[in-house]
Amino acid sequence: MTFSISIEKNKLGTFSQKIENIIGEKFLLVSSFILSLVSIIYSYRMNIIVAYGDAESHLNIAKRIISSLTPGLAQLGGIWLPLPHLLLTPLVYFDFLWRSGLAGSIISGITYIITSIYIYKTAYLTTKNKIGSMVASIFFMTNLNILYMQSTPMTEIPLICFLVLSLYYFVSYIKEEKLINLIYASFFGLLASLSRYDGWFFVIMQAAILFLRRFPFSKFRENLRKRGLTLFPFFTEKSEGELFLYSTIGFVGILIWIIWGFLILGDPFYFTNSEFSAKSQQNGFLARGQLPTYHNLILSILYYTVTSSTIAGLFIFAITAIAWILFLKDKNIKHRYLISILLFSPFLFNVVTMYLGQSVIFIPSLTPADFEWQLFNVRYGLLMIPAVAILCGYFFVKTHRLGKTVLTGVFISYFFLNSVGYSRPLAMTDGTSGLSKGSHPGAEIWLRDNYDSGLLLLDDYARTLSIIGSGVPMQNVVYLGNRGYWEKSLTSPQDVVRWIVMQKDDTVWNKLYKDKNMQGVVFKYYNKVYTSDTILIFRKI
Numbered sequence: 001m002t003f004s005i006s007i008e009k010n011k012l013g014t015f016s017q018k019i020e021n022i023i024g025e026k027f028l029l030v031s032s033f034i035l036s037l038v039s040i041i042y043s044y045r046m047n048i049i050v051a052y053g054d055a056e057s058h059l060n061i062a063k064r065i066i067s068s069l070t071p072g073l074a075q076l077g078g079i080w081l082p083l084p085h086l087l088l089t090p091l092v093y094f095d096f097l098w099r100s101g102l103a104g105s106i107i108s109g110i111t112y113i114i115t116s117i118y119i120y121k122t123a124y125l126t127t128k129n130k131i132g133s134m135v136a137s138i139f140f141m142t143n144l145n146i147l148y149m150q151s152t153p154m155t156e157i158p159l160i161c162f163l164v165l166s167l168y169y170f171v172s173y174i175k176e177e178k179l180i181n182l183i184y185a186s187f188f189g190l191l192a193s194l195s196r197y198d199g200w201f202f203v204i205m206q207a208a209i210l211f212l213r214r215f216p217f218s219k220f221r222e223n224l225r226k227r228g229l230t231l232f233p234f235f236t237e238k239s240e241g242e243l244f245l246y247s248t249i250g251f252v253g254i255l256i257w258i259i260w261g262f263l264i265l266g267d268p269f270y271f272t273n274s275e276f277s278a279k280s281q282q283n284g285f286l287a288r289g290q291l292p293t294y295h296n297l298i299l300s301i302l303y304y305t306v307t308s309s310t311i312a313g314l315f316i317f318a319i320t321a322i323a324w325i326l327f328l329k330d331k332n333i334k335h336r337y338l339i340s341i342l343l344f345s346p347f348l349f350n351v352v353t354m355y356l357g358q359s360v361i362f363i364p365s366l367t368p369a370d371f372e373w374q375l376f377n378v379r380y381g382l383l384m385i386p387a388v389a390i391l392c393g394y395f396f397v398k399t400h401r402l403g404k405t406v407l408t409g410v411f412i413s414y415f416f417l418n419s420v421g422y423s424r425p426l427a428m429t430d431g432t433s434g435l436s437k438g439s440h441p442g443a444e445i446w447l448r449d450n451y452d453s454g455l456l457l458l459d460d461y462a463r464t465l466s467i468i469g470s471g472v473p474m475q476n477v478v479y480l481g482n483r484g485y486w487e488k489s490l491t492s493p494q495d496v497v498r499w500i501v502m503q504k505d506d507t508v509w510n511k512l513y514k515d516k517n518m519q520g521v522v523f524k525y526y527n528k529v530y531t532s533d534t535i536l537i538f539r540k541i
Helices: 009-045 053-066 083-092 095-100 102-127 130-141 144-149 156-176 179-193 198-213 217-227 237-250 252-265 278-287 297-312 314-329 336-343 345-356 378-398 401-419 426-433 442-450 485-489 507-514 516-525
Strands: 499-503 526-531 535-540
Touching: 009 102, 009 130, 009 144, 053 083, 053 095, 053 102, 083 095, 083 102, 083 156, 095 102, 102 130, 102 156, 102 378, 130 144, 130 378, 144 156, 144 378, 144 401, 144 426, 156 179, 156 198, 156 336, 156 378, 179 198, 179 237, 179 252, 198 237, 198 252, 198 336, 198 345, 237 252, 297 314, 297 345, 297 378, 297 426, 314 336, 314 378, 314 401, 336 345, 336 378, 345 378, 378 401, 378 426, 442 526, 442 535, 499 507, 507 516, 516 526
Parallel strands: none
Antiparallel strands: 499 535, 526 535
């Protein structure tokens, strides 16, 4: 007796492709996990997880939500977007994860792993080649600037994750037009818009693409020729539905933040109008004549191009430029121009914000020698790494043996030279020795050794010292966000705090030391127990 089993060839092929995809994604999952873990261990042992001053600020915001004199969501403030801090909140409950910064490493590490997989999936949408897609993911995973930043509490890696997720589902939608993909794209766009302001620009670009891809250009030109500039039905029924569906999810984050600013802080645009905003910081640079990209489009493009190429690797970035030209010429890729706009939206965003004076980058190869600082905010170049990775994967697929050999050689050389310390990752250098680095004065060590109990007054915005490094419990710190406690501490400190820490020209210094009447009150009730050139510490008698 014989049995025959018949399996359709196309079904067998589909099944084998699914197996290959699973194996590929499992490899990326395991390898990205190992790379993430090794990087976090290295950063922990080198004590650079919280090297960036902003890294501690993110941890402290999350900690104050659950453990401060005035806990609650109001501790989110109105400058930095809330999602990264909300993700940190359950983890910073544990003091070790808060003080070590590992709470941030866990969030950044998880999002790094997810991004590594979705870089592969996104590259596959355009190349339909698993090896090329794997190359794209490997380029992302092994970038040492990415690896360092995913070990920190900084917000760039979570943002990149949400952007890549949104990009993947958006490209899937414009290729297949399945509404579920548009919903996913808008949802992850929402998460991006609640992570960093780059996400706002990204969701606006996606909405614009939804509008433009169905815009009846030929009919519009004909209408313009016959009737002039008159009312014209820009939207079809389908484009209206797409845009409405996307906007009702994608723009919710922006709306929430504007309403939050109005309800909690009295200004819907507090994030840009406040004295604590990036714009205010940039105005300080502008007043000193140290904002070279302000209203200078050429320099804005140059600064971000050099920053991105340094973060990616100069030769890798050059190959990316060639790959982009090939990509735009490839008529087999549907919607290649629209995909390019999304890939390069971080480039457009950073150029625009630098031109408008909302952002600044200092990089040694361009920054004038007489500037106070030569290195600042170079981590913004990280946002271009997904585009670099995807285009390098495309280049690997489309070029012949010579092109593949050159790309492989450049990648191996770059990774090896950086790994052996020939060239330190620029994002790490900025965090440890650039303007972005955190402040750790001798007063911090003294306080860690001598603080015993009681409330401590500190202008945290001035970053006088690290709360994490000082050993003082967060619930014992009085700072600007502790309404009631803060105001009374600046008028009658003896009734509120046992300790006063002030740095020259910070708010506490100006209110309690520069004012001679208040200085008398301080010396009446407190002993000066620590003195340096810039920091004074008082303890109640």
